[in-house]
Amino acid sequence: MKTIKIGDIIIKTHPQVYEPAEDSELLMENLVDVKNKVVLDVGTGTGIQAINAAKKGAKIVVGVDINPYAIQIAKENAILNNLELNKKIFFFESDLFENVEGKFDVILFNAPYLPTSDEERLEGWLNYAFDGGEDGREVLDRFIEEVGDYLKENGIVQILQSSLTGEEKTIKMLNKQGFKAKKTAYKKFPFEELQVITAWRD
Numbered sequence: 417m418k419t420i421k422i423g424d425i426i427i428k429t430h431p432q433v434y435e436p437a438e439d440s441e442l443l444m445e446n447l448v449d450v451k452n453k454v455v456l457d458v459g460t461g462t463g464i465q466a467i468n469a470a471k472k473g474a475k476i477v478v479g480v481d482i483n484p485y486a487i488q489i490a491k492e493n494a495i496l497n498n499l500e501l502n503k504k505i506f507f508f509e510s511d512l513f514e515n516v517e518g519k520f521d522v523i524l525f526n527a528p529y530l531p532t533s534d535e536e537r538l539e540g541w542l543n544y545a546f547d548g549g550e551d552g553r554e555v556l557d558r559f560i561e562e563v564g565d566y567l568k569e570n571g572i573v574q575i576l577q578s579s580l581t582g583e584e585k586t587i588k589m590l591n592k593q594g595f596k597a598k599k600t601a602y603k604k605f606p607f608e609e610l611q612v613i614t615a616w617r618d
């Protein structure tokens with residue numbers, strides 16, 4: 417375990433939890449206005465996006481993850497960053513929206529987006545951070561199909577994905593679910609581009 421600093425946020429890491437990287441930072445830097453909003457961070461990992469939203473003025477923030485170690489460390493990180501755990505910021509285990517109730521103004525998801533074959537799978541909980549199934553879209557597509565039920569009418573969804581996952585595919589899927597969507601930020605690397613896809617209803 418180690419502690420890292422991203423901007424003014426202190427993050428304790430855990431060997432079984434995704435350590436914030438360029439993708440995490442791209443989503444943080446391009447977060448929509450969350451002042452006084454109710455925010456859901458799906459796949460919260462260390463809690464970094466949830467903590468960032470709380471620090472940027474969100475009224476209530478909920479972070480969920482399928483990985484129990486993530487929930488444990490996210491709670492510790494909320495306290496480390498002087499946030500009121502279980503008053504302003506909440507974390508609990510959930511496979512996507514399984515244990516989520518209510519509707520949110522903003523829903524974030526830095527998705528596990530890597531196309532992953534059986535041989536590439538990692539042992540343990542950390543695998544969930546990367547494994548997007550054979551085509552990289554397994555978890556993301558399920559998220560897109562379900563997200564509308566948890567979003568307020570004028571709410572906004574922000575997804576962080578890779579060009580390897582398919583920009584057009586994500587936008588088409590979102591359109592199919594009744595959203596307008598566009599790429600609102602990107603960062604290029606030699607073999608991929610990290611992308612923030614922002615979606616809203618007409």
Ligand SMILES: C[S@@+](CC[C@H](N)C(=O)[O-])C[C@H]1O[C@@H](n2cnc3c(N)ncnc32)[C@H](O)[C@@H]1O
Pocket residue numbers: 434435436437439440443458459460461462463464465480481482483486510511512526527528544545546555
């Ligand atoms: C790329 S990491 C992002 C972590 C963090 N949000 C960040 O920005 O650094 C993806 C996260 O999604 C979680 N995850 C994967 N599949 C999930 C699922 N079905 N339901 C909830 N969380 C999931 C993983 O455990 C991991 O913490």
